[in-house]
Amino acid sequence: MKNKIKQKVFSGIRATGQLHLGNYLGAVKGMLALQETHDCIFSVVDLHTITTPYDPDSLQNSILEIAIDYLAAGLDPKKCKIEVQSFVPEHIELAYLLSTIYPVSRLQQLPTYKDKTLQHPKYQNMGLLFYPILMAADILLYKTELVPAGVDQEPHIEVTREIARKFNAMFGETFPEVKRMETVGEYVPSLLGTGKMSKSVPGSYINLADSPDVIYEKMSKAKTDSGPQSKMSKLPEEGAVANLFKIFGLFDVKRAKVFESQYLEGSIKYMEMKETLAEVIIEVLQPIREKRNDLERNKEYVKKILLEGSIEARHEAKINLNEVKQKMGLI
Ligand code: TRP
Numbered sequence: 001m002k003n004k005i006k007q008k009v010f011s012g013i014r015a016t017g018q019l020h021l022g023n024y025l026g027a028v029k030g031m032l033a034l035q036e037t038h039d040c041i042f043s044v045v046d047l048h049t050i051t052t053p054y055d056p057d058s059l060q061n062s063i064l065e066i067a068i069d070y071l072a073a074g075l076d077p078k079k080c081k082i083e084v085q086s087f088v089p090e091h092i093e094l095a096y097l098l099s100t101i102y103p104v105s106r107l108q109q110l111p112t113y114k115d116k117t118l119q120h121p122k123y124q125n126m127g128l129l130f131y132p133i134l135m136a137a138d139i140l141l142y143k144t145e146l147v148p149a150g151v152d153q154e155p156h157i158e159v160t161r162e163i164a165r166k167f168n169a170m171f172g173e174t175f176p177e178v179k180r181m182e183t184v185g186e187y188v189p190s191l192l193g194t195g196k197m198s199k200s201v202p203g204s205y206i207n208l209a210d211s212p213d214v215i216y217e218k219m220s221k222a223k224t225d226s227g228p229q230s231k232m233s234k235l236p237e238e239g240a241v242a243n244l245f246k247i248f249g250l251f252d253v254k255r256a257k258v259f260e261s262q263y264l265e266g267s268i269k270y271m272e273m274k275e276t277l278a279e280v281i282i283e284v285l286q287p288i289r290e291k292r293n294d295l296e297r298n299k300e301y302v303k304k305i306l307l308e309g310s311i312e313a314r315h316e317a318k319i320n321l322n323e324v325k326q327k328m329g330l331i
Pocket of ligand 1: 010011012013014045048134135138139147148149153156
């Protein structure tokens with residue numbers, strides 16, 4: 001159909017260092033698919049970044065690094081808009097407005113708030129409690145319908161739906177119902193045997209920018225177990241080796257199957273599997289790494305993309321924010 005309006009998509013990544021495979025498979029691959037068919041805005045959410053300890057001197061660089069990862073992975077500014085959250089101050093204004101219709105007690109119960117305050121007991125702050133409201137504002141500012149994000153973001157997306165419903169009930173139909181887009185790799189296990197790949201756990205992850213040497217080294221340190229002693233009736237369901245099979249399967253199902261049968265026969269050599277997995281990952285990341293190196297040398301171009309994307313996004317943001325203010329009786 002010719003004039004069919006494309007569905008709105010928004011997603012954001014915090015500017016805390018470089019992207020790793022978990023971000024790539026969990027969020028970025030979804031973004032890549034959606035930019036072909038949907039009306040997408042992808043954000044570097046710097047205002048969320050500052051809710052946990054960070055270094056102000058390197059924040060600008062961290063923002064650029066995420067943008068470089070976005071572009072290197074294949075986001076195309078001709079097909080989607082890439083913004084920096086703080087370049088569009090309407091995010092903050094909408095967040096404040098939405099905060100007036102949402103209870104504090106619900107925010108205190110959220111698992112991410114509890115986790116982060118435990119992780120940084122000396123860095124408890126209002127911004128951290130406010131985090132889900134700002135995220136809801138990110139999403140609702142563009143009347144987003146679909147959010148590609150990892151499964152850990154589901155509680156925040158539920159908050160977004162609650163806010164949208166309440167706003168619609170109080171002030172009239174304004175926001176659509178938002179859904180999270182599930183991706184196959186939304187839970188990428190850690191290389192350390194427990195939990196998921198996470199920037200805050202050293203040794204658990206592989207970065208998109210890691211060189212082949214670093215990938216081999218990280219993979220050689222990945223945890224395994226003492227190995228099958230004889231023929232096995234089934235594959236492990238949890239633990240370090242199950243995780244490695246899972247990561248392998250996310251990249252190359254065929255080659256993963258070879259090692260899975262070796263496991264069942266009791267003949268698997270973990271070192272060999274880890275080396276092959278490293279090779280597979282290096283192969284997938286090679287074009288991304290090359291493009292990344294080009295962009296690193298051309299940061300002015302990256303800054304221009306961010307500025308242009310933010311200006312375009314802001315235009316839409318202003319229209320929607322105006323509607324909200326009108327409905328709330330502020331103008
Ligand atoms: N909270 C998300 C994370 O930590 C980042 C984020 C902020 C986001 N705003 C968003 C994700 C809006 C999706 C949509 O990964």
